Amino acid sequence: MSERAQKPHADEVESEAESETRTEPEGESHVEPVETGADAVVAALKNAGVETLFGVQGGAIMPVYDALYSETDMNHITMAHEQGAAHAADAYGIVTGDPGVCMATSGPGATNLVTGLADANMDSDPVIALTGQVPTNFVGNDAFQETDTIGVTSPITKHNIFSDSPHDVGDDVGTAWALAKEGRQGPTLVDLPKDTTQNETDAEPGEPTTPDTYNPPEEADAGIVEAAAECLAEADRPVILAGGGVIKGEASDELRAFAMEYEIPVITTMPAIGAFPEEHDLSLEWAGMHGTGYANMAITMTDAMFAIGTRFDDRLTGGVDSFAPDAEVIHCDIDAAEISKNVEADYPLLGDAAAVIEQMDAAMPGAPDVAEWREQCDEWKEQYPMEYDMPEDRPLKPQYIVEQFDEATPDGDTIVTTGVGQHQMWACQYWMFSEPRTWVSSHGLGTMGYGLPSAIGAKIAAPDKEVVCFDGDGSFLMTSQELSVAVRENLDITVVVLNNEAVGMVRQWQDGFYEGRRMASEYPWIPQFDKLAEAYGARGWRLEDYDNVEETIEEAIEYDGPSVVDVIIDPAENVYPMVPSGGDNGLFALNEDHLEEI
Template identity: 70%
Template sequence: MSERATPIPTETATGESTESDAATDAADSTTDTDGSGTTETPTDQPAETEVPKTGATAVVEALETAGVEYAFGVQGGAIMPVYDALYHSDISHITMAHEQGASHAADAYGIVSGEPGVCLATSGPGATNLVTGIADASMDSDPVVALTGQVPTDFVGNDAFQETDTTGVTAPITKTNTFASHPDTVGTDVSEAFALAREGRPGPTLVDLPKDVTQADSTAEPQEPTTPDTYEYQTHADDDAVRAAADAIQSANRPVLLFGGGVIKGDATEEARELATTYEIPVVTTMPAVGAFPEDHELAMEMAGMHGTGYANMAVTHTDCLVAVGCRFDDRLTGGIETFAPDAEVVHVDIDPAEISKNVQADYPLVGDAGTVMTQLHEAIETPPQTKKWRATCQQWKSEYPMDYRAPDDEPLKPQFVVEAFDEATEDDAIVTTGVGQHQMWAVQYWTYTEPRTWVSSHGLGTMGYGLPAAIGAKIAAPDQQVVSFEGDGSFLMTMQELSVAVRENLDITVAVLNNEHIGMVRQWQDAFFGSRRMASEYHWCPDFAKLAEAFGAKGIAVDDYDEVADAVTEALEYDGPTVIDFHVDPEANVYPMVPSGGDNGQFALEDGHL
């Protein structure tokens, strides 16, 4: 996957690109010494010289010291010194087709590996093309380090070619960002960015790298990633607050554990599962937390919220004690705040004190690391809550509101059927990535997730096109796990150029396009709330995705009927390389259950007539 062996293009005086002088000289200097066809290198060939220490080498050394193995990016003028330093590094660089793809691939790499993903781009449009992926990582608290080229320091503020105020643009969507000002400190800037991306509440960080800083000589030595002395976060919750929360839990008649994405980010799934099973408390998850608790467990109520299960939303609506861990209570989870868990005392565990009572008022605020605080609660609960009757009620809701769907033979292929077919054919630790839209919801609803870091999607920002580049990052992070990306036709069209990367790197991933020739979720909302006026949501001009895949060099398969699904899934999973299956699914299929925006989670719709 490394491209270190590829000659690096350099610009001639006329602006034309040529291969490096070293590669050209090596080709030209060989001589036939004895007519036998063997060659030798002339004695005057210069020996390889030691790489000079510059700001760029300090950047790369900082990444190497942090243990970075892969970086995703796109070359360009202002970032070129850093790429030149990467030429001599063991870090494998994955050249993406677009900078947005690089940011999503790095994001997914961070989700799956637990370590920050690294993306690089040049100044100006390169940096601004990263913005969507950085914002996505910020909303979902994903660890990403972005390194952007910048025009030389003396040109900053002069509207130089490909200049953008990158730190200004990204300030609202990064955990921290830094304008590197000196070659002797730029390595430290990168090391701190890496540490900050993963410590405490994870998130994206950025270092802007002026070209004069990366080209200048440097005397800096690499350092282990450490956070600044001013950065602090709390790991243990206050003992008195823990005891009070434990009393509330053990006194509850209808307790619910609500696991958020922070459970997975904090590597706290073992503590979460132990807390739930020891005290036999039903478990609901947010969408980012899918996989934090095995969905085939009898205590699992699965995902709550706008398109959560009916039984999860009923459990949250009727609980008298909601224990939320690593959850930010966004509007897609809560619906209307005034109707969310109306009878519950709320225990809120979060490492970020800014999240406590931001949206839902916490009766028992517990600031600290998810795993640590759940262990504290576990030890503080002296008498288990009496949940037998409550658990029976939750099981009854599962029977009353099952996740099923109609699939008449005389109607087009249902997308839910496709998701279930892949779930049945893959291993338990298979990784699912998605774009955003109806296909995303079907992928989370009809796949049974039992392991953390196997669900990779865009949650808070809702970024269409996330699925394919995320599949690339996920496969790089976990090469021995199966990776299936569910995409919609509209979503896939946004970043499908990254298929060229999957082909070039021979990545064994499968893209399942649930092709309904619409921006499906928009069409569903237009039908429900805008008098069926389908303005700009119908995509009848979609290309043939199977043929397009073949043009890229991938395997392409088209599926129209139920009896073709199983063979197509098997063929794709057995193929050693990227496959795109164009599933032509029912264009009128809708996602249910559904809670209208701002609605009452306990009043979910199960079909069109319920809205």
């Protein structure tokens, strides 16, 4: 080796030193010029203010990942499975209100996103998916890892784009991001052929904007608002039914002010949990199949319902014919397709939730006389309390575990995520929510396995908040590999597995409606989840009795990193109240015997 090769020349050292001191002015970041379609994709994400991406690398998406290599303003979280990436992005969008971003390669990478996109679509959650695709000249030839991603995802996305030009791809990504966020939120997808992202372009993408033809409504028709306000003011038994659109539309403050000014009882749907503080006297909590008895009674007896941002799904309504049978329905929604789709609206208010609530407030001729009605609602609270027996000779009660975690964490400042099943119901029944964007769950699609990856997304979205994930043993088994991500990223999340060695909700339905034939719902063997957690590098605890519940919960929450508490609960415990599928909300069962009588 020559001396020159071993030691830089003095002139070179001086040149390098000068180069190192030539920094960008303070407060400004260096913007790399767009040279390829992949650069344009990254530039579009930066224009949108994206800071975090969730994904899994692969061949067809590799050019975009390569463009991210030197990017310092965005943090990429490599997930264990693409479904986990979609759920994490979904939760990120729920907590922040801005679209979460997930990435995957073509073929199986894209199809593995499908469950998460379908979930986001059902719940109107803002997500943008970027999927790799085979080069355009290979499309349709059954190339390696080719799938018609646009065809597969068209029914489950708000909008998707096959981006076949490197000059347009940046703006395509910006459009997808804007559409995911504006109006009725939802998932969008951009399919990125490899030649689109590899080919040269100098086309800088603009700011993310929706198409000129996309004009979501703002304020509702003034005449209908005036008539609706008069109806509500003259009602004897009014209720406000707040749906997930209240939170999506950043209308929680307006909802609270309106309800408190006119002293109208508030019921939420499951997606709207946290939109109104559940400890407030006006709160009847949430209604539907496993909602509170007092919420379902109020829905059954109301004579005027102001429904905001809800699609009246079957888990809320039960039988549509018996839903709020005496009520005049005022339905506010930003999506015209939802109004009178399931429940006929007497006063259709097409518009933004916050704007329409303010319109209603301005139009109210006075407050309704609700003194007797509120007394009746309070009587129902006393008649159908959310109580449970806790005999010492029985295994741990899941309701008690949820309550203890609630007591041990900061009020209103803890995010709860769940999988789907009995544990999900217990979590939203026995945790008292007071703030929006603190309840993160799968509602319309009912996706088991949602809990852990969504906890990852939620924690990254809100690193200063406590995140507790309630999962079931069946749900946890579906995505437990994402623990590797939580450990790698050192995320301080607490996973509580309410373990009854069964797919509990299926088992409950088999007992209630299939004469106890428990086919494929019970596990003859499952792993010890505390030990599984330790194998991943997380901390694990196991709870089997009441003696050390509080101590274990405190240790798990205080542990700085991912922890799993395997809670062995009473396998016979079921979720009540319960309205049988398609049933009358006012005819809810409080126990097994009552269910048989309905």
